Amino acid sequence: RPGAVVLGIESSCDETGVGLVRMGERDPATGQPRLELLGHQLASSSDQHARYGGVVPEIASRAHLEAMQPTMAAAFAKAGIDRDQVDAVAVTCGPGLAGALLVGVAAAKAYAAGWDLPLYGVNHLAGHIAADTLEHGPLPANTLALLVSGGHTQLLRAGDLGTNLEQLGSTVDDAAGEAYDKVARLLGLGYPGGPVIDQQAAAGDPAAIAFPRGLTGPRDNPYDFSFSGLKTAVARYVEGKRRAGEPVPVADVCASFQEAVADVLTAKTVRAARDIGADTVVIAGGVAANGRLRELAEIRCGDAGITLRVPRPGLCTDNGAMIAAIGALAIAAGAQPADPALTGNPGLP
Ligand code: KG4
Ligand code: ZN
Numbered sequence: 001r002p003g004a005v006v007l008g009i010e011s012s013c014d015e016t017g018v019g020l021v022r023m024g025e026r027d028p029a030t031g032q033p034r035l036e037l038l039g040h041q042l043a044s045s046s047d048q049h050a051r052y053g054g055v056v057p058e059i060a061s062r063a064h065l066e067a068m069q070p071t072m073a074a075a076f077a078k079a080g081i082d083r084d085q086v087d088a089v090a091v092t093c094g095p096g097l098a099g100a101l102l103v104g105v106a107a108a109k110a111y112a113a114g115w116d117l118p119l120y121g122v123n124h125l126a127g128h129i130a131a132d133t134l135e136h137g138p139l140p141a142n143t144l145a146l147l148v149s150g151g152h153t154q155l156l157r158a159g160d161l162g163t164n165l166e167q168l169g170s171t172v173d174d175a176a177g178e179a180y181d182k183v184a185r186l187l188g189l190g191y192p193g194g195p196v197i198d199q200q201a202a203a204g205d206p207a208a209i210a211f212p213r214g215l216t217g218p219r220d221n222p223y224d225f226s227f228s229g230l231k232t233a234v235a236r237y238v239e240g241k242r243r244a245g246e247p248v249p250v251a252d253v254c255a256s257f258q259e260a261v262a263d264v265l266t267a268k269t270v271r272a273a274r275d276i277g278a279d280t281v282v283i284a285g286g287v288a289a290n291g292r293l294r295e296l297a298e299i300r301c302g303d304a305g306i307t308l309r310v311p312r313p314g315l316c317t318d319n320g321a322m323i324a325a326i327g328a329l330a331i332a333a334g335a336q337p338a339d340p341a342l343t344g345n346p347g348l349p
Contacts, residue, residue: 002026004087005038006331007111008324009068011104012096012124013150014060016043016067017320018075020086021134023328032138032162033332039079040321043067046192053185061099068107075320083115090327093121093338094348095151101344109342118337122326123348124318125149126165128284129158130329131315131322139309144168144278146269148293149285150177150192153225153265155272158282161326162333168272169223172215176261176287179227183234183257187250197254198290204255206292209237211260216267223272230260262293266300273306282309289313 002025010017019040023033045063049055076083091108094101105121112119129145145158145165153171174182177194184193189200211233214226234257241248265287273281281301287293288310301308315321 002033004328005081005085006324006328007086007089008127008320008322008327009089009091009104009108010124010127010318010320010323011064011068011100011107012092012094013100013318014045014049014055014063015318016064016071017041017318017323018071019319019321019324020075020079020081021321021324021328023332026332027138030138030140032133032329034137035134035325035328037134037321038081039075040319040324041071041075041078042319043071050190053191054181055097057097057099060097061103064100064103068103072111086115086117088118088120088327088331090120090122090323090330092124092127092323093342094124094345096124096344096346098344098346101346105342105344109340119342120327120330120335121338121342122323122330124323125152125154126161127322127326128316129156129161129165129282130326131319132282132284132309132311133161133329134315134321134325135311136309139282140280142278143280143282144269144273144276146265146281146283147285148176148265148283148287150181151175152285153227155223155269157276157278160333162329162335168276169221169225169268171225171227173226173228174231176225176227176265177285179231179261180287182231186235186238187248187253192286194287194290197258198292200251200254201258201292204249204251204253206255206259208249208252209256211256213260213264216264222268222275225264225268227261230257258290258292262290262296265293266296269297270300270304270306274304278306280307280309284311284316286317288316
């Protein structure tokens with residue numbers, strides 16, 4: 001019902017997120033409720049993983065455990081509401097790290113039981129896409145989503161976000177964010193790699209080095225992606241420079257790598273949108289925060305007459321608001337509360 005408040009809890013990777021979202025009236029065109037973000041809070045353990053070059057599951061789980069209650073309290077303070085104004089709890093139940101998911105699911109069950117509220121288990125990836133509805137309203141039925149995160153890279157039909165996502169293609173090896181993280185690691189730039197490469201690339205020449213565009217041949221699946229060849233090409237280039245005793249032009253490598261990623265992602269997205277007759281494209285997930293991807297997508301969608309929607313960078317990376325949002329959309333679409341035996345499912349499709 002309009003006015004209902006959904007609490008969202010996220011703990012699938014290294015960010016502990018809590019968000020509070022209020023349902024509004026249903027949009028006549030889509031039948032979906034408009035959503036209002038009341039407030040959200042994040043705690044991150046990324047600093048603790050930096051020296052390992054990637055997320056260490058045990059460290060992430062422990063950090064979630066320590067951060068959960070303070071993050072919850074801070075989210076309520078930001079939203080300016082009390083817990084007796086909440087109507088439902090939504091929690092990420094997958095995909096993600098098993099131990100990390102477990103902390104969020106256990107916390108959500110405890111809050112739901114303690115406050116006598118219905119509990120809903122939701123999909124993290126659908127949550128990424130739902131983040132956009134907090135800013136730009138319900139997604140039209142004819143929407144294509146490009147989901148680009150640390151673990152996934154997929155093209156999806158996203159019109160029935162609250163009930164169903166249909167996959168058109170995905171990466172056959174590394175995810176886009178994973179490629180960013182691996183390239184940052186081999187350049188010695190730390191973890192996570194996306195933000196620092198994004199920053200370094202600003203001072204580089206995107207045409208300096210011709211890196212390969214994976215799966216763009218005439219016989220390749222037009223909706224699938226591959227980033228491991230690109231990562232290897234970057235590694236070979238960097239090793240070659242080091243072996244020759246020449247300095248590695250870090251900014252140029254970052255800019256050229258980033259250009260290759262953004263080029264393939266946007267070209268395939270526009271092609272898929274045209275093929276399925278989608279008039280709206282939404283880009284979601286951590287890599288959607290990338291400056292060049294946003295810029296090139298704007299240009300190419302503009303040329304193709306497609307409306308582009310991308311959440312603000314702070315809502316692209318993992319957060320609790322997106323989980324509250326997908327929870328609200330699922331509830332509005334008739335989802336049933338979770339079984340008390342709800343657990344995390346690391347491999348949730
Ligand atoms: O969606 P997300 O926060 O977590 C997952 O669900 O995986 O995505 C994290 C990924 C990381 O690989 C990170 O390097 C990448 O998103 N990322 C970026 C940027 N900010 C985060 N990649 C490129 N440019 C950015 N500005
Ligand atoms: Zn994510």
